[in-house]
Amino acid sequence: MPKKKRQILPKEQRRQQLIEATIRCIARDGLGSITMHMVTQEAGLSLGIANLHFKTKDNLLKETLRSVAEEYHGGQIAIMEGHRTAGLADRLASLLAFQLGRGVTQRQKMAVWFAYYGEAGARPVYQKIVSASDRMAALTLESLFTDIIEEGQYKDANPAEIAMGYSALIDGLHLALLVTPREISKRQAKAIARNFLHRAFPRHI
Amino acid sequence: MPKKKRQILPKEQRRQQLIEATIRCIARDGLGSITMHMVTQEAGLSLGIANLHFKTKDNLLKETLRSVAEEYHGGQIAIMEGHRTAGLADRLASLLAFQLGRGVTQRQKMAVWFAYYGEAGARPVYQKIVSASDRMAALTLESLFTDIIEEGQYKDANPAEIAMGYSALIDGLHLALLVTPREISKRQAKAIARNFLHRAFPRHI
DNA sequence: TATGGGAATGAATGATCGTTCATTCTGAGT
DNA sequence: ACTCAGAATGAACGATCATTCATTCCCATA
Incomplete structure (x- = not known):
């Protein structure tokens, strides 16, 4: 050695x-x-x-969470705001591909993500770190959906509600991929998320 | 004293x-x-x-998880199988009311639930405890959806996929209620879940 | 009322882990 | 080549915590 x-x-x-x-x-x-x-x-x-x-150790853990949160939400926001040139349908597809793609659905990343969520109930500091970038990502998602609803003339569609539902669905799928990977594949997860979006915005995806 | x-x-x-x-x-x-x-x-x-x-402490924690998992999944299964007399639409509504109702969405219960999920990635024992009852609940849900699809003549509806999506959505909503309660209310969460089911089974809910 | 089986207690033990800091070592600047 | 600011090391310390078990105490039974 x-x-x-x-x-x-x-x-x-x-x-x-x-x-x-x-x-x-x-x-x-x-x-x-x-x-x-x-x-x-x-x-x-x-x-x-x-x-x-x-x-301290505590500080290292906080900085690690901040790093993961920024990587995830940052990637999300980049897709939604970055490609202003791309059409809305393309941005929607890219978002889905990112959220259930190789980079994010690595066991490593998801495990860290949920490890912190698990403690978040008891540790306000963690909530605070995540909610900063989370809120920003939520607003950006909502704005993307607002544009899509206008472009597609979807009647009676509430962008905030669809955004919350979609985010919850993605979180739930990540959880399923982490905890019961034998029960669900990444391909299935993508199909489920796509289906959700298709039912909301049938003329865009 | x-x-x-x-x-x-x-x-x-x-x-x-x-x-x-x-x-x-x-x-x-x-x-x-x-x-x-x-x-x-x-x-x-x-x-x-x-x-x-x-x-040991480890054993106490395992038994606690088992207790919470059985309470949750047991309640779910009871609704789906217990009221065989009730119609399918009623059972669907009861399920939703249970999953986002007072009993389950207490901070206490949700905090425990996600605390264990957070460690599940690193502790196969936890996965095993949950997956036992989880699998059973998933099969029961799938069977309820199968019946509904038949009764409603919903074409091209895949019960397994809808069940996975619905479960993921409910998990995600619980997570949102736990971590960012200021961003989402129980009322909103119920509306979102109901909407998901309505889009899948419009003639039942 | 007397008593034994076993439920409950908590001081003591030993192991683990975060944090410290005296010491060693590196490499850019001169 | 020499120097030294500060980056890196890891043995040692003290605090915390799970676990043990000798002892105390309750109460069903006789």
């Missing part, structure tokens, strides 16, 4: 390295049984390093 | 008492930071009692 050599790297890189190790540890062992020893070992670093870059 | 008197009670009653205390503690402090001291104190009993009735 080659002895690993100590290396000095910029702060930002070490922070990212530790956050990624934390994600892997949460996915493998759960948020409840994670230890600093695990995380730093997973990162290939020493115990004390965590104290250097994040003051 | 009146000194509490030691009392001897049947095993089953103590077990229930401890499980209920565990549920309250999980809802208040989270599955991650629960201690035996908390639970036994919440139950108004002594530390050692937990070892007497459940061998």
Whole structure:
């Protein structure tokens, strides 16, 4: 076994390295049984390093959640706002592909996501971190649906309600993929979500 | 302060008492930071009692999950199978009322539910406990939908897919009610679920 | 009323884990 | 080549917590 050599790297890189190790540890062992020893070992670093870059374990966990939340909601918002050139139907399809695509439905990401949701009821800090980006994503989704309803002349369609329903459905599908992967495939999950959108906006998807 | 008197009670009653205390503690402090001291104190009993009735903390947590899962899925199955006399439309409405009604949407119950889901990715034992009753409930739901599809002559409707979608939607709504209660009311959640069912079975609800 | 089986107690134990900080080591700047 | 600011290390400490078990106490039974 080659002895690993100590290396000095910029702060930002070490922070990212530790956050990624934390994600892997949460996915493998759960948020409840994670230890600093695990995380730093997973990162290939020493115990004390965590104290250097994040003051406490609690802080490391908060920053990890923030990172995952921003990645998810950021990706979502980018699709909805970024491709202003693309048509509404295309944006809808891209959104669905993103939310149930390779990047997001990795066990690792979903496990982290729900590990935090599980503690959110008891830890307002987690709620706060998520709700910041969550609210923004919800508003963007609502605005996309508003445009679609106008373009498609869908009568009696309430964009806020459809957006809440759609978001809930996606969350529920992620949960099913995480907890009972043998009962549902990604293909089925996509079909179900597409069906929901099709019933709401039949002329767009 | 009146000194509490030691009392001897049947095993089953103590077990229930401890499980209920565990549920309250999980809802208040989270599955991650629960201690035996908390639970036994919440139950108004002594530390050692937990070892007497459940061998270990781990076992107490497993039994608590089993209890919550059975209460939820059991209630669901009772509605779908119990009222064989009632019409299909009534059963559908009862199911919805139960799943988003007072009993189930208490913060306490939902918090426990998602606390375990959060750890399920890393703890196969939890998955196993839930999937036992979950699978049964899913099959019963599917069979109800099959009957409704036949009665309503809904063409091209896949009962298994609609059942998975509906279950996911309900889970997602519970999650939203737990994590962002300010963004969604129980009334809205019911409307969203009802809408989903209405689009699938317009002549039944 | 007397008594034994076993339910209930909680101080003590040992293990685990977060955090600290004296020390070592690196590499950019001179 | 030399230097030193500060990045990185990990042994040690103290706090927390699950678990144990010797002891106390209740109450059904006789």
